[in-house]
Amino acid sequence: MRFDAASRGRRMATSWSARKGFFLRAETALDALGREGFSPDSVSHGEGFLAAFRGKFLHAGLYVLDEPEAALSFSSCLELIGHIDRLAKEGGQVICATHSPLLTALPGADIVEVGEHGIRRVAWRELGVVDHWRRYLADPHVYLRHIVEP
Incomplete structure (x- = not known):
């Protein structure tokens, strides 16, 4: 595996600050909604994400995402793909660490599968999660x- 950060991402990785980075997970979604100006009563969990x-x-920068699809509907995942693209x-x-066949289908994505076999590059159609969803x-x-x- 090779890490080749874009210049903005490299700066974020070496000198992180709250202004340059953003971390959102389900446990902190309510706080994030408030910071973005939304009331938790006015939007769904996924809409808040x-x-x-x-x-x-x-x-442009370096973004590290851990299962960002967890709170998202099918159409919201498609919107997220647009942002990533x-x-x-x-x-x-x-x-992006994901179990989503939608997110891994992004054209040009370099897919790395982690499993009992270790770490390997794999084509989208060869992913275990894609096969399970298909069946x-x-x-x-x-x-x-x-x-x-x-």
Whole structure:
């Protein structure tokens, strides 16, 4: 694996400050909503995350995301892909740990799979999560018969 940070991302990695970085996780979503000017009563959890992405994903730099899809709907994940794509085209870099076949399908993404086999580069169609989703959507009963009682 090679780390080749864009100049703005390299500066963030070596001299991080609250003005240059942003960390959002489910446990701190309410605080983030308040900082972005939203009342927790006025938007859903996912809408709050998207508002934070809209307000913070503004300039090329280094972004490290840990399962950003966790609070997002299908269409919101697509919006997030648009933000990530724009950042990459502007010279930014995004490192994203995800279980989402949507996010990993971003054209040009360098996909690295971590598993019992270790770490390896893999094509989107070869990802285990893509295969599971494909089979589940084709016939949910094949999976659910082991989980729910008849």
